[in-house]
Amino acid sequence: MYKLVVFPEKCHGCGNCVVSCPVNAKDPNTWGGKGPETDELVIRVVDGLITIVNGDLCGGCGACVEVCPVDAIKLVVEKQ
Ligand code: SF4
Ligand code: SF4
DSSP: OOEEEOOTOOOOOHHHHHOOOOOOOTTOOOOTOOOOOSSSSEEEEEEEEEEEOOOGGGGOOOOHHHTTOOOOOEEOOOOO
């Protein structure tokens, strides 16, 4: 199992991660970086900083990690 970890102090709010996430993409209103006001998202930009909305929905694909230019997102292996 992978756990999503974010580092808001590094984030500059570009929104790359929000639009790259395939779970977020199920909602057609995921655009412009922020993401819609729903709990069916993994991540959203809130007040300019990356925020985990519902980490349980994350499938661990790593797309958000790849597109973040400042390494503000990591996937860590969780011990069972
Ligand atoms: S690892 Fe994949 S599913 Fe999880 S938040 Fe990032 S892009 Fe979305
Ligand atoms: S976590 Fe990275 S990709 Fe996501 S909004 Fe912040 S800087 Fe952009």
